[in-house]
Amino acid sequence: MTSKIGSTVLGYPRIGPNRELKRALESYWSSRSSAAELREVARRLRVDTWRSLRDAGLDSVPGNTFSFYDHVLDAAVTFGAIPARYTDLGLSSLDTYFAMARGVESTPPLEMTKWFDTNYHYLVPEIGPDTRFSLADRTALEQYREAAEHGVTTRPVLVGPLTLLLLSKSAAGAAESFRPLDKLTELLDVYAELLGELRREGVAWVQLDEPAFAADRSPAELAALRAAYRRLGDLPERPNLLVAGYFGDLGEALEVLASCPVEALGVDLVAGSSTADALSPVRGLRDKTLVAGLVDGRNIWRTDLDKALATAATLLGAAGELAVSTSCSLLHVPHDVAAEANIDPQVKSWLAFAEQKVREVVVLGRALREGRDAVAEELAAARAAVADRATADRVHNHRVRARLQALRPTATQREPYAERRAAQRKSLRLPPLPTTTIGSFPQTADVRKARAALRSGRLDRATYQQRMRDEIERVIRLQEELGLDLLVHGEPERNDMVQYFAENLDGFASTDNGWVQSYGSRCVRPPILFGDVSRPKAITVEWATFAQRLTEKPVKGMLTGPVTILAWSFVRDDQALAETAKQVALAIRDEVSDLETAGIRVIQVDEPALRELLPLRAVRHEQYLAWAVAAFRLATCGVAESTQIHTHLCYSEFGEVINAIVALDADVTSIEAARSRMEVLDDLNAVGFGRDVGPGVYDIHSPRVPEPAEVANLLRAALEAVPAQRLWVNPDCGLKTRGYAEVERALANMVAATAEVRRSLR
Ligand code: GLN
Ligand code: ZN
Numbered sequence: 062m063t064s065k066i067g068s069t070v071l072g073y074p075r076i077g078p079n080r081e082l083k084r085a086l087e088s089y090w091s092s093r094s095s096a097a098e099l100r101e102v103a104r105r106l107r108v109d110t111w112r113s114l115r116d117a118g119l120d121s122v123p124g125n126t127f128s129f130y131d132h133v134l135d136a137a138v139t140f141g142a143i144p145a146r147y148t149d150l151g152l153s154s155l156d157t158y159f160a161m162a163r164g165v166e167s168t169p170p171l172e173m174t175k176w177f178d179t180n181y182h183y184l185v186p187e188i189g190p191d192t193r194f195s196l197a198d199r200t201a202l203e204q205y206r207e208a209a210e211h212g213v214t215t216r217p218v219l220v221g222p223l224t225l226l227l228l229s230k231s232a233a234g235a236a237e238s239f240r241p242l243d244k245l246t247e248l249l250d251v252y253a254e255l256l257g258e259l260r261r262e263g264v265a266w267v268q269l270d271e272p273a274f275a276a277d278r279s280p281a282e283l284a285a286l287r288a289a290y291r292r293l294g295d296l297p298e299r300p301n302l303l304v305a306g307y308f309g310d311l312g313e314a315l316e317v318l319a320s321c322p323v324e325a326l327g328v329d330l331v332a333g334s335s336t337a338d339a340l341s342p343v344r345g346l347r348d349k350t351l352v353a354g355l356v357d358g359r360n361i362w363r364t365d366l367d368k369a370l371a372t373a374a375t376l377l378g379a380a381g382e383l384a385v386s387t388s389c390s391l392l393h394v395p396h397d398v399a400a401e402a403n404i405d406p407q408v409k410s411w412l413a414f415a416e417q418k419v420r421e422v423v424v425l426g427r428a429l430r431e432g433r434d435a436v437a438e439e440l441a442a443a444r445a446a447v448a449d450r451a452t453a454d455r456v457h458n459h460r461v462r463a464r465l466q467a468l469r470p471t472a473t474q475r476e477p478y479a480e481r482r483a484a485q486r487k488s489l490r491l492p493p494l495p496t497t498t499i500g501s502f503p504q505t506a507d508v509r510k511a512r513a514a515l516r517s518g519r520l521d522r523a524t525y526q527q528r529m530r531d532e533i534e535r536v537i538r539l540q541e542e543l544g545l546d547l548l549v550h551g552e553p554e555r556n557d558m559v560q561y562f563a564e565n566l567d568g569f570a571s572t573d574n575g576w577v578q579s580y581g582s583r584c585v586r587p588p589i590l591f592g593d594v595s596r597p598k599a600i601t602v603e604w605a606t607f608a609q610r611l612t613e614k615p616v617k618g619m620l621t622g623p624v625t626i627l628a629w630s631f632v633r634d635d636q637a638l639a640e641t642a643k644q645v646a647l648a649i650r651d652e653v654s655d656l657e658t659a660g661i662r663v664i665q666v667d668e669p670a671l672r673e674l675l676p677l678r679a680v681r682h683e684q685y686l687a688w689a690v691a692a693f694r695l696a697t698c699g700v701a702e703s704t705q706i707h708t709h710l711c712y713s714e715f716g717e718v719i720n721a722i723v724a725l726d727a728d729v730t731s732i733e734a735a736r737s738r739m740e741v742l743d744d745l746n747a748v749g750f751g752r753d754v755g756p757g758v759y760d761i762h763s764p765r766v767p768e769p770a771e772v773a774n775l776l777r778a779a780l781e782a783v784p785a786q787r788l789w790v791n792p793d794c795g796l797k798t799r800g801y802a803e804v805e806r807a808l809a810n811m812v813a814a815t816a817e818v819r820r821s822l823r
Contacts, residue, residue, distance in 0.1 A: 071390045
């Protein structure tokens with residue numbers, strides 16, 4: 062058994078090459094299969110993964126990367142942080158786990174939120190002063206054994222103790238001053254116990270992930286990091302420790318960790334900028350292994366292996382030993398490029414998914430150990446692909462660049478707001494407290510079937526179009542019956558708000574099987590933005606104008622904003638994101654303009670991901686927000702003053718982005734608010750937001766139908782903060798995941814509540 066890390070990856074996709082885990086989970090949840098059957102699918106996926114990683118030639122194979130739902134939940138369960146309301150259900154351990162993840166009738170699930178700046182969601186553990194940690198689950202150990210039985214030696218991966226506590230929230234009832242981090246010492250006792258057991262089992266290395274330190278951390282948190290790893294490092298009986306920090310630079314945490322008695326540090330050399338200059342002066346690194354994250358774990362491009370080796374060469378003197386790895390877990394990329402039959406062959410030759418990235422790491426490892434000649438062929442192939450991509454015609458569109466060059470500063474400015482407001486009132490003639498929705502209506506099985514049939518060629522375009530038109534007509538009639546004021550067409554033709562646009566823009570490719578886990582069994586297939594973006598022809602105009610012809614009431618055009626399109630795609634890495642954003646914005650601007658010309662008077666450009674792309678470090682916020690706002694404005698500022706621009710944001714905690722929301726200069730902004738009881742309005746007032754606002758009056762994530770009185774109360778609360786002339790009435794988000802029965806009742810109650818509150822205005 063080698064004790065060197067050599068070449069490795071920090072983690073691997075666990076959903077299965079054909080989403081086997083998704084199917085097995087959903088079948089178990091709907092009682093179509095047994096726990097034993099689910100466990101068997103899981104076991105097979107693990108064994109296949111271990112074997113393929115070993116056979117690919119990795120020197121160190123990560124273990125414990127499988128999860129039935131989420132690795133943060135796994136860590137909470139391992140260390141016994143299970144809130145009593147779940148253990149009280151008296152379920153099996155597997156069903157208790159799923160109750161925490163998904164909830165049961167009587168008990169909602171744990172809160173879910175984004176894993177750093179990725180599109181993966183984790184479950185937020187709850188830690189209180191009374192949380193009693195214990196080694197409640199030994200999956201890490203059992204899976205080490207399981208792999209060993211199949212002849213594979215693994216390196217168990219665990220969420221590190223600091224990251225676990227920093228991502229947790231205080232349990233309900235904890236004192237205001239309590240922080241989960243207060244429990245660090247107690248938690249470390251159990252980490253120590255587990256490390257001891259792993260060592261006795263023969264485990265050589267354990268990986269502890271501490272990505273929380275790629276974000277800004279207080280001196281107290283850095284001190285806690287130091288204390289924790291001194292303590293774990295000083296344990297008399299433990300495996301070697303690899304502490305991995307990823308999604309950016311470790312900043313001050315790098316020096317802290319380098320001074321601790323751990324054997325290896327993993328650094329992200331893709332998202333972070335640490336190079337030899339930053340790493341060489343770090344004392345303490347000299348007697349450690351530096352696990353250099355040279356292969357991008359979050360994007361799908363083939364690695365420039367020459368460049369990676371050049372970077373590696375600069376690091377040789379900085380550390381005692383150099384190992385190569387991915388920048389982060391491969392959880393964030395699809396399984397295998399080979400499974401793609403429909404991507405253009407040239408574009409395909411530029412791509413590397415998880416399987417391909419493993420091989421890249423192996424090649425880099427061999428080049429470092431045996432010299433470049435040993436892998437000359439692989440290096441040449443990579444070089445050719447990288448060169449081809451850099452010069453390919455389909456990547457570079459001179460017309461797009463020329464158009465951006467020629468833009469005047471006025472392209473991101475509109476007339477003064479007062480003038481716009483007057484012109485829009487005259488054009489739209491909406492009642493006070495106008496009612497509307499966020500865009501999508503329930504996606505029925507019929508609608509989905511029709512889309513799939515069109516894709517597979519079983520349905521011709523004309524029939525498909527007729528089906529969609531029928532659906533749009535149904536949605537328009539329903540909204541008229543309900544008495545809504547500003548209507549939508551319902552978005553039946555869209556599979557997903559980003560993918561739909563990507564499929565209709567030049568510069569994007571779509572995958573057939575490029576699934577990435579978003580949470581639990583939910584997977585997404587992010588489009589691949591590979592080249593300069595442009596819009597060959599109008600995308601949404603036919604649907605919007607069809608809807609508008611059916612009714613006297615105004616119909617909103619619905620578009621996805623440039624920042625959100627970038628956030629939910631794999632983006633090119635050969636130019637600044639700000640530049641790519643401009644190109645996407647220009648394409649959306651063309652669509653806005655065509656909608657306006659076609660007589661659509663209100664256009665909504667959704668930016669639910671504006672906050673999601675916010676860099677982890679505060680020093681980078683300003684720059685990001687400047688280009689993000691500029692992109693939105695480029696997309697939306699090309700219209701006449703009488704055209705009303707809406708935007709929609711999917712969160713209620715604005716924090717650092719609140720000034721950017723003001724700067725978007727949208728005429729109307731709809732936001733999530735029901736769960737926070739309209740508190741967001743005070744936040745907006747505090748920064749002088751003076752535009753129309755539609756705080757969501759009910760939570761569409763829950764199947765609950767709100768009573769009219771409840772909605773009316775929320776509206777009255779909103780009116781405390783916002784004058785009636787500026788207040789809109791709408792749900793929190795789109796309705797596409799809900800069923801018609803509940804949507805009809807919920808919207809009817811929303812309209813009834815609005816009518817009641819309107820009467821009291823007079
Ligand atoms: N217009 C989109 C919809 O209603 C917005 C979705 C979102 O905000 N995530 O579905
Ligand atoms: Zn939303």
